[in-house]
Structures are given as structure tokens and as C-alpha cells.
Amino acid sequence: ASQSKDEPETYDFIVVANRLPVDSVTDEAGNQSWRMSPGGLVAALEPLMKSTDGAWVGWPGAADVVLEPFEHENIRMVPIALDEGEVERYYEGFSNDTLWPLYHDVIAQPSYHREWWETYVAVNRRFADAAARIADQGATVWVHDYQLQLVPGMLRESRPDLTIGFFNHIPFPAYGIFSQLPWRQQIISGLLGADVIGFQRVADAGNFTRAVRRLFGYETKGTRVWVPVGDSSDATTGDRSHIRGAPVRRVIARAYPISIDVTSYVELAQKPEVQARAREIREELGNPKTIMLGVDRLDYTKGIGHRLKAFGELLAEGRLDVQDVTLVQVASPSRERVASYMQLRDEIELTVGRINGDYGSIGHTAINYLHQGYPREEMVALYLAADVMLVTALRDGMNLVAKEYVATRADLGGVLVLSEFAGASDDLRQALLINPHDIEGVKDAVMRAIDMPVAEKRRRMRALRKRVLENDVIKWSRVFLEELKHSTTAHPVSHDH
Ligand code: GDG
Numbered sequence: 001a002s003q004s005k006d007e008p009e010t011y012d013f014i015v016v017a018n019r020l021p022v023d024s025v026t027d028e029a030g031n032q033s034w035r036m037s038p039g040g041l042v043a044a045l046e047p048l049m050k051s052t053d054g055a056w057v058g059w060p061g062a063a064d065v066v067l068e069p070f071e072h073e074n075i076r077m078v079p080i081a082l083d084e085g086e087v088e089r090y091y092e093g094f095s096n097d098t099l100w101p102l103y104h105d106v107i108a109q110p111s112y113h114r115e116w117w118e119t120y121v122a123v124n125r126r127f128a129d130a131a132a133r134i135a136d137q138g139a140t141v142w143v144h145d146y147q148l149q150l151v152p153g154m155l156r157e158s159r160p161d162l163t164i165g166f167f168n169h170i171p172f173p174a175y176g177i178f179s180q181l182p183w184r185q186q187i188i189s190g191l192l193g194a195d196v197i198g199f200q201r202v203a204d205a206g207n208f209t210r211a212v213r214r215l216f217g218y219e220t221k222g223t224r225v226w227v228p229v230g231d232s233s234d235a236t237t238g239d240r241s242h243i244r245g246a247p248v249r250r251v252i253a254r255a256y257p258i259s260i261d262v263t264s265y266v267e268l269a270q271k272p273e274v275q276a277r278a279r280e281i282r283e284e285l286g287n288p289k290t291i292m293l294g295v296d297r298l299d300y301t302k303g304i305g306h307r308l309k310a311f312g313e314l315l316a317e318g319r320l321d322v323q324d325v326t327l328v329q330v331a332s333p334s335r336e337r338v339a340s341y342m343q344l345r346d347e348i349e350l351t352v353g354r355i356n357g358d359y360g361s362i363g364h365t366a367i368n369y370l371h372q373g374y375p376r377e378e379m380v381a382l383y384l385a386a387d388v389m390l391v392t393a394l395r396d397g398m399n400l401v402a403k404e405y406v407a408t409r410a411d412l413g414g415v416l417v418l419s420e421f422a423g424a425s426d427d428l429r430q431a432l433l434i435n436p437h438d439i440e441g442v443k444d445a446v447m448r449a450i451d452m453p454v455a456e457k458r459r460r461m462r463a464l465r466k467r468v469l470e471n472d473v474i475k476w477s478r479v480f481l482e483e484l485k486h487s488t489t490a491h492p493v494s495h496d497h
Contacts, residue, residue, distance in 0.1 A: 001056040010136040011055040011076065015045055016127055018091070018147040020058035020077050030045035034072045038376055040400055041144065043261035044473040046480075050074045057130050063087045078134060080127055089119035095147045096338050098181075100377075103146060103170050104301045104395040106177060108340045117183055121150060122192070128154035137161055140484065141490040143194070145169045150186065153193030165480065167196040169258065170397040171423070172204040175211050185215055192227050195249075196484045200397040202421040205253045212253075223254040252487050256480045257427060260403045262472040268380040269408035277377070278384035286363060289324040290450050293386035295379065295401045296393075297334035298371065300344045303392035303419060303436040304331060308351045308367070310392075310442040315359040315366060321449060324365040328382065332373045345371070383408040388449040389416050392436040396422035402431070406468045412458040417442075427471070432461040488493075 021042040022034040036042060048054065055076035060067060063086075067079040082090065093116035101108040128151045131141050142165040143151045152164050177185060188211055191197055199205040209220040219226045226248040268274055287289060292311070295303035311327055314320040331348065335341045352369045361367045374382075383389070389405040401423035406416060406428070418424060418431035425433055432445045 008133055009076075010139070011053050011132055012139045013052045013054040013135045014057060014131050014139060014141045015049070015050070015054070015144070016039065016057045016131050016141060016148060016151055017144040017287070018059055019094070020060050020074055020079060021056060021075070022060075022077065022386065022416050024060065024062070034043045034070075034077075036073060038165075040258065040260050040473050043264065044258075044477040045142075046073075046075070047129065047474065048477065055134055057127060057134075059091075075483075077329070078130055078338075080123075080130055082123065086119055086123055088320055089113075089116045090123040091147070092338050094120040095333050096339070099146045100170070101340070102177065102181060103173050105171070105173055106180075107394050110180070112180075112182055114182075124148055124150035125154060127151050131155060132158045132162075135159060135162055138163070140481070141392065142167070142481070144486075150190035151193075152197075153190035156193035163484060164194045165196045165198070165484040166191060167198040167256070167258075167480065168204065168397075169200070171201070171395055172199055172207045172211075174207050175214050178207070178211050178336065179214070184211070188212055188215055192225070192251055194251065195487045196252045196254070196480070197295040197438055198254065198480055200255065200257055201426055202255045204397075204423075205255050208253050220253075223252050224253040225253055227251055250487070252483060254483070256476060257423060257471070257481075258398050258400070259471050259473045259476050260400050260407060261474070262407050262469055265380065265404055266410065266469075267408040268377060268385060269410060271377075274381050275384060277381035279384040281381055285326050285328070285368070288326045288364075290326075290387045291385055292325065292327045292388040292390055292446070293371075293382055294327070294329045294331075294390045294392075295382070296331060298331040298341065298345055298348065299334055300340060301393055301395050303394045304329065304348055305351060306394070306436045306442065307390050307392040308348070308355060310439050310446060311350070311367070312355040312359070314443050314446060315355065319443070320450075322359055322361055322366050325450070326365065326368060328368045328370070328386070330370045330372070330374065330379075330382070333371060379404070380408050383414075384411075387414055388446065389414060390446075391416065391418045391422060391424070392434065392442065393422045394436055396424075398423040400424075402428060403468050406461070406464045409461055409465065412465075414461060415452055415457055416461075416464065417445050417449055427467050428464055430460040430467075 021037055024032060025035050026032050037190055046233045055078055057078040059082055060079045063082060063084045066081045068079045097111045102110040106126045127148055132155060135141060138161050140163045141155060144167050152166050155162055155164055209225060212225055213220055214219050229247040229249055294307055296304060352367050355366050383405045391399055402416060402418055402424040414429040418428055418433055419436050420433050432449055434442050434445045
């Protein structure tokens with residue numbers, strides 16, 4: 001990092017994400033410290049952050065926490081403070097109750113509130129200003145996710161010397177849905193501040209460029225978008241006559257499907273104690289013939305209810321019996337202060353209770369429902385114990401759980417049932433692909449998975465593993481940053497701060 005007198009330290013690579021990659025932990029004596037949070041983004045960027053002169057701008061995860069920048073495991077952390085009201089309006093409100101349902105095809109009804117939007121703008125401004133303050137001349141800034149879609153545009157304005165990347169971790173909806181958003185133009189303008197805008201699926205990138213054409217009339221071709229420089233007058237009229245001859249920036253909007261830190265999952269799955277735990281889990285479940293598994297944040301996008309419905313009907317019809325089959329459903333607590341999530345929890349828990357009450361027997365529970373988070377070791381042991389993995393998302397940007405399951409199954413056992421509405425299905429074609437809305441189809445796929453001959457399981461799992469092992473998250477970040485390096489439209493100017 002470079003630093004001169006009275007000026008903040010500056011960095012040549014900056015990640016901007018809603019959350020810092022650390023969690024606060026307090027020991028019994030009341031001492032607070034930081035622990036690296038286990039997410040995939042951290043795994044993808046950690047090596048890079050350590051080898052380059054990197055800083056990470058993000059929220060520490062609790063309201064009213066005001067902190068000076070600090071160092072953790074060689075990464076410079078730049079905390080952004082949010083007060084209680086900002087957490088409610090920017091995070092729980094606009095991010096999780098407006099954008100999240102809208103971008104997931106309005107599975108839940110999005111709420112539109114002008115005060116939420118105003119706070120979203122103000123908080124995005126705070127993140128952008130923090131990044132601008134610590135960015136070296138000509139630095140690279142990589143902004144992540146739907147909480148921060150205005151940051152690229154704000155940075156482009158204040159710091160035209162920067163190279164700016166953006167990655168959208170969730171789907172980007174079709175125009176007919178996106179156009180509901182009262183602030184649709186501001187969002188597109190914000191994103192177009194980036195040099196490269198990354199999406200999970202080819203379809204997401206297509207939806208985005210279509211929105212650009214519909215709202216602004218800018219020229220797009222394949223993954224390229226031509227954005228007029230320093231003119232947004234067309235924002236309301238869609239008039240593109242001014243484009244001819246005017247200076248333009250070329251923006252790339254393309255799919256870069258994210259992946260997992262494959263090595264760490266493969267290594268965990270090889271550990272004797274994790275394998276022993278997998279055997280113990282099977283034992284504790286009463287040695288059923290088939291263990292089925294679902295692992296999701298408790299979120300309405302994940303199709304947990306559809307999965308339970310299919311399973312309950314198979315039990316009701318006698319095609320499955322609790323003597324032979326059990327379903328383990330880990331539903332990790334998520335967004336518990338948002339009303340639609342409270343309602344979802346009630347629905348799911350009612351359904352689980354009904355199915356267990358109707359079809360369970362003493363000693364054989366139909367569904368082992370766990371509303372808890374677990375350490376990564378335990379998750380991997382569950383993956384190893386699971387004969388059938390159920391990913392039935394109604395809409396999901398990628399779904400890393402599917403890739404984690406595949407990565408851990410070096411034994412080539414296990415069958416992945418995968419929703420075609422999860423981004424992962426573009427890549428994992430050898431899974432049993434399902435439409436979760438088609439309950440009969442889901443039931444048939446579950447039966448097929450349970451009855452699948454060993455040779456077919458092995459053939460499918462081998463093909464799936466090849467895909468996942470060849471495309472890990474480190475490669476993902478490398479490919480994105482390579483493209484960014486070649487696409488920069490930054491024009492260095494002298495900067496006096
Ligand atoms: C968003 C997009 C996209 C879950 N419960 C526990 C636990 N997990 C871990 C999983 C997995 C991660 O959380 C969840 O990732 P997903 O991809 O499945 O889903 P989202 O959280 O919705 O993530 C998604 C992703 O961003 C990346 O771009 O793929 O589409 O929605 O790693 O294993 N981990 C532990 N205990 C738990 O109880 N340790």
C-alpha cells in the first residue's frame with residue numbers, strides 16, 4: 001500500500017461487497033476477535049488479496065458498529081458502518097424485500113418503498129466513497145452483488161481512472177419482470193458504470209442487455225454494450241440519435257458461472273474423521289436403505305416446500321416407506337426479521353410436522369428437519385452420507401450446494417437431483433434434471449434416483465465431477481479479472497487527493 005502524509009493508505013485491488021469476509025467472535029472472557037467467514041467468495045479472492053496490495057470494503061454485519069480499518073490475515077478490512085434504520089431499509093428492505101424477490105421471478109411479492117430506495121442510494125454512496133478514497137491511481141475495483149448495483153456508476157463518475165468490475169450473484173430477471181422496478185433506469189445506469197458486468201448464466205446476461213436496449217436504446221451485440229460517455233439525456237426518451245459520432249465506452253456483459261473452492265471440499269471429504277462421521281450419521285438415522293438430503297438457507301427461492309410435497313406424496317402413495325427412506329433437511333436460519341421469511345418458516349414447519357405425524361413411526365422419522373447452521377465438516381459428512389441430494393430451487397443464481405455435493409463424492413456414489421431453474425444446471429447436465437413445479441416429475445426423479453443401478457450412478461457422478469473439478473472458484477476469479485484487465489475503459493486523469 002502506498003501512503004503519504006495526511007492521506008489515507010491506497011490500494012491497487014479493492015473488493016467491495018455488502019459483507020466483510022470476517023465474523024466477529026467473542027470468547028468467554030468477553031474478548032472480541034475476528035474469524036474469516038467460510039464463504040466461497042473469500043476462498044476465491046483470498047490468494048489474490050494476499051498476493052496483491054488488496055483491501056476489502058464491506059459491512060461488519062451488525063448495526064451501529066463503527067470501526068477503523070484493520071488488518072486480518074494479511075487482508076486490509078475497511079468497515080462500512082450502518083445504523084439500525086439503514087439495516088432495515090437498505091439491507092432487510094430494499095435488498096432482501098425488493099430486489100431479492102424481484103430478481104427471483106417474483107416468487108414472493110416485492111415491496112416497493114421510496115424510503116427504502118433513498119437509503120439504498122445513500123448506502124451505495126457510502127460504499128462508493130470509501131472505495132474511491134482508498135483506490136490507487138488506475139486501481140481495479142471489483143463490486144459484488146445486488147446490494148451494491150449503484151456503486152459502479154458512482155465510482156465511474158468520481159474516479160474515471162479506475163477499472164471497475166461487477167458480479168451479480170443472483171439471477172437477472174426478464175424485462176417483463178425487471179420493468180416493475182420504479183428505479184429500473186437508475187439500476188441499469190449504475191451497473192453500466194462497470195467495464196465488465198458478470199452474471200451466473202448466459203440467460204441472465206441476455207436479460208440484462210435486453211433491459212439496456214429497452215430502457216436506453218444503446219447498441220448491444222452479443223456480450224458487448226456501447227454506452228455513450230457523459231450523456232444520460234436518453235435515459236427518459238430512449239433516443240439514441242445522439243450516439244452516432246459521440247464518444248462511447250464499451251461494456252462487457254457476460255456469464256461467468258461461479259464455483260466452489262474444490263480443493264478444500266475434496267480434502268475434507270478424504271479425512272478419516274469426516275468419513276467416520278458420515279457412517280455415524282447413517283447409524284444414528286437407523287441405517288435406512290436410502291438417505292435423502294436437502295441443504296439450503298431457509299429461503300422461498302429454494303423450493304423446500306415443493307420438495308416436501310413430493311416426498312409426502314410418495315409416502316402417502318406407499319411408493320416410499322419410512323422403514324427404508326429418510327429425508328434430512330438442513331434449513332439454515334436466514335433473514336429472520338423479514339416478514340416473508342417468518343411466514344415461510346411457519347409453512348415449512350407445519351408441513352414437516354404433518355408429514356412426520358402422518359407417516360412416521362416410533363424409531364423412524366420421515367423428515368429430520370434441522371433449523372440450524374453447522375460447521376463445514378458436518379456438512380461434508382452429510383454429503384457423504386446422502387444417497388440422493390435434492391436441489392429443487394424455484395430460481396437460484398447458481399447453487400453451490402449442488403457443486404459441493406459433487407466435489408465430495410470421490411467414491412462416485414450418490415445421485416444429484418437438480419432443478420433446471422438453478423444456474424448450476426447449465427453445467428451439471430448429468431444430474432437428474434427436474435422442474436420443481438412439476439410434482440409428479442419430481443416424484444419420478446426421486447424414485448429413479450433411489451432405484452438407479454450402481455453403474456449408471458458412477459457414470460453420471462464421474463461426468464459431474466469432471467465439470468466441477470475443472471472449474472473451481474479460483475479459475476472463476478482469474479477468468480473474470482483477465483477479461484476485466486483487457487476491457488478497461490479507464491482513462492487516467494490526474495487526481496488531487
Ligand atoms: C447466493 C445465490 C449463488 C448453507 N447452510 C450451511 C452452510 N451453507 C452453505 C452451503 C453453500 C452456501 O452456504 C450457500 O450457497 P448457495 O449457492 O447454495 O446459495 P445462496 O446462499 O443463496 O447464495 C446462489 C451464490 O450466492 C454464489 O454466487 O450460487 O445462487 O443465491 O456453500 O454449503 N454452510 C455451513 N453450515 C450450514 O448450516 N457451514
